[in-house]
Structures are given as structure tokens and as C-alpha cells.
Amino acid sequence: MSVLVTGVAGFLGLHVAEALLARGEAVLGIDDLNAAYDPALKEARLRRLLGRERFGFVRGDVGDPAFLDGWATQHGGDVTGVVHLAAGRSRKHPSHPREEVHQRIAGHLVLLALCRHRLPQLRHLVHAESGLPLPEDSDGTAGARRRKALRDAEIILGRAYARLYRIPQTCIRLARVYGPWSRPDALCQALADAIAAGRPLLLPEGGQVVRLAFVEDVAAAIVSALDDPPDPRSGTPYRLLDLAATEPVEMARLVSLLEDELGQVVEKRWGPAPPGAAAAALDDGAAAPDRRPATRIEEGIARFVVWHRKHYGRTLEEGRAAPL
Template identity: 40%
Template structure:
């Protein structure tokens, strides 16, 4: 019994692999190790995963049809898939839209087609995003809310993944679950995301640009909670073939300036903040309604930002020796 984890060299993928390995699973990791952010961080994560002998790694693109079908043929014992590989980042989707359609739309289609070839597959869990809620004014965001107004191409590709999954579950009798993640942070995090940029800038004494003049609220989710949520979902496939969606977020909307204040406190240095206008594609507030996730998956997040930020900062300083 093997679990295929795509995006294994990425932030969430790395933690999911660690958690699966810790409970004795055999994990086949796949990642194309893109250079969207420093690949040495991805290689460092992979090195940690290779510490045991139950982790194998394939370097390939999920959008590469031939490579993915070969992988399915060579590993008929795959019983589960956790598909996290993607081109992430809202802002970069204005710069390189092609990368998003290639990794997130073509990649998702190839993953679904690969799933059809896996005869022993019980469940495929994949990453969606809170960005699908777009400009919705009603908070918290619930899975039953309308999601027809994405604010970025990134969001549109994630919504496309959800719709393709809905169609494939019905057409081919697959069991599929999509998880809408909300701003995940923590050790081994992502250098393009605000928590990392803020932490690095405060430590380096550099100015932090804060958009929408600081009037931003985010549902910051701590990585260990998200990892547990992914596993809780993976362990509970739909009883019948079908497709489900869940929010995975802390379910608290935190003021971005409060998040920075906690970083300042932990680091012991004041941030130099430059308030700037809103950026295209940005949402003013995100907050997850997790009632259905808790009810159906038995999952509740446990880590406040007061507890999570010090752990993130300690890891950041250790990793960078600063």
C-alpha cells in the first residue's frame, strides 16, 4: 500500500509526507522542484524526507502525461493520492499566467486521468484554495457559498480543479476530496508568503510593504493543524464514489498588523512598515467556516498565532543561522 504525494518537496507536501511516514506509511513523493522560489529549500526538505527507508522520490511534472502514466503503471499498489503539486501564489499569476494553467489545470487533469489507471485507488485528496471565494463579502466563507468571481487567475485555476474533479467523480466513479487551504504558515514555510517575508524583513531591518494600507485580515493556519486536517480527510474517503469540498483554516480572521506585532515581540525588534495601496488580486479578508469540516472529518485546528508564530520564528532563525 503506497500513498502518492505530489508537491512533496513543497511546504505542505513535505509536512504531509513526514506525518505519513511517522505513522508507518510507504510514501512515493513526486515534485518537479520548480524554481518559483529557491529550489535549495525544496532540496533541503527532500533530504529530511530521505532519512528513513519508506520514502521514494520521483522528479517529474504532474502535467507530463507520459511520465504520470508510466508512474501509475510501475506502481499499481498506489491506494491513495494526496495531490498538492501546483504553481501557487496569487500575485505571480499576473506575471506568468502560463505556469498556472500548465501546473494547475493541465497538471490536475493529468492527475485525474492517472487516478483512473490506478485500480487499487481508494481516495484522492487534492489542494484547492480559499482564493476561490474571491471578492465574497460574507465572512466566514462556507463551502456552500457562491464562488463564481475569482479575483486572480490562480483562484480561477483552483476553481477549475474543483469543477474537473466534480465531473470526473461522476463520470468514472472516483472518490475525490478537495481542501480549500487558508494562508498556511510555519516551519519549512514558503518564502513568497507574507509570514516569511515579514519575518525575514524584521530580522534584516528592512522595510515591510503592507498592502491595502494595513487593512487586511487573514485566516492564518498553522502547518501542523493543516497536516492533521489533510490526514483526517484522507482517512475518511466518501462512502460512495463522489466529490466533496472542505475548508481547512484556523477559522479566526487575524489583523495583519497584529500578526506583525507578534513577530516583532518574538524577534525583539520593531518592524519598519510601509503602508501601500491594495494590490490587484488581493482579498481584503479571509476566514474559514469549518463547521462542516469539524462535523464530517472530526478535525479542529488547535494552534493560535500566539503559539504558532514563536515556533515559526525559532525554525526560521535556526534554518538561516541568524
């Protein structure tokens, strides 16, 4: 028996795969290693998994029905769980809506069809839906409306397959995830890069607060959810699990923690928040977390910086102020 992890060379995919392998699961990984951001980082993550006992990898696009059909012919009979993380979000999507629709919706629909037709032992499908807006999003913009429509479409499709074909599913909403092996465009990564290079930081005025979740805590929550599928005999075996309502962290404190760990203090410049920043900031009415973080922010930042120093162990080029 095995677990399929799509997007296995991604930031969260790597940590979910490692958590599953650590407890003795067989993991089958799929990733197309696309250029949404530096493919070399994805390849470095993948090298941590390749050669591990009980891990197998195939490069391919989960939005391609022919590829998945061929993959299922060899591996589908043993899959009991799926963690679908391949539909990540790219910052080039605002000007490429067709690519976003393909990645988010077509890929999700193809995977649902795979679960229905080609995975006879499947007990549970877990997939991640990012509920956090991009910084450039703001209420009423075409990009914000499109992203909301795509999130709604993913849930509608999932509920339909759960009800009609009794496929137990959990949709997980995520906060900003940080930690070792993070994406280059992630908040902590952008801050750390600027601080390590001694570049001034352009920060939003008004004491902005963000919610952060350490990647290993999120991976553990996903694996725990995978172990507890909704009852397939229920009316619609589909649930939403909110992991976005994590502990709040003030931006100024986050910068201070990174400066302390990196041993570098940089100039801060304060300016108006960019469009959409209010939507990405803390909502005072946010729900309580479904799972309290096991890693305190001080520990998480320290562990992130250890990795950052090792992976980016060079002097970063000087540049202009890094806006957030």
C-alpha cells in the same frame, strides 16, 4: 500499500508526508523541484524525507503523461491514496497564463487519468485548491477572472471523474498556511525577513485582518480527510472541505508577535492597501471552520521563528520598506 504525495518537496507536501510517515504509512513522493521559488529550499525539505524508512522519491512533472505512465508501471499497483499538492501557484503566472493553465489544469487532468487507469487499489484522491486571491488580484481583473475559472475547472473535472468513474475525491480549500519550512513569498516569511533585517514595514491602513492556519494542523486535516473518502456508491463521490475559514488575526498583532519572537522592533509605515487586498482580507460573512486549529497563533509563530532563525541564521541585507 502506499500513499502518493505530489509536490512532496513543497511546504505543505513535506508536512503531509511527515505526518503519514509518522503513523507508519509508506509514502511515494513526486516533485519536479522547479524554480517557481528557490529550489534550494525545496531540496532542503526533501533531504528531511530522503533516507526515511518507507519513503520513496522520483523527480518528475505530474503534468507529463509519459512520466506518470512510467512511474505507475513500477509503483501504481500499491497506491491506495493520493494527496495532490503539485499544482502550486507561482507569482510569475500573471504574465505567464499558459504556464498556469499547464500546471493547474493539465496536471490535474493527467493525474485524474492516472487514478482512473493505473491505480487499481485507489480509495481516495485528495487535492488542494487555494481559494485565497493573490495580493495583486482585484475584482474584474483578467488575472482574478482567470484564477476563478481555473478553480471552477478543477472542480468540474473532479466531479466529472467522480461521477463517471467512481473515483472518490475531496477538494480542500486552504487559507494562508504558515509555519516551519514556509515559502519565501508567504506572508509570515516576508514579515519575518524584514523584521530580522531591521527593515521598515509598509503595512496597509485600516486594521487589515488575515486568516492563518499552522501547517501541521493543515497537514493533519488533510490526512484525516484522506482516511474518510466519500462513499463511491453515492451519486457523485466528491466533496469540498473548507479549511480556509480559520481564526482571524489582525495584521498589527501578527507583526507584534513576530517582533517579540525575533527580538527586534521595526518602523511601521502605513499606506493604502494594494489592489486586491480587500479580497484577500477577512470576509465578515465567512463560514465557520470545518476544523478548529489545534495550534494557537502564539505557539505557531514561536515555532516558525525557531525554524526561521535556524534556517536563515545570518544577518539579512538591509533594504527598502517591505510592502505587503
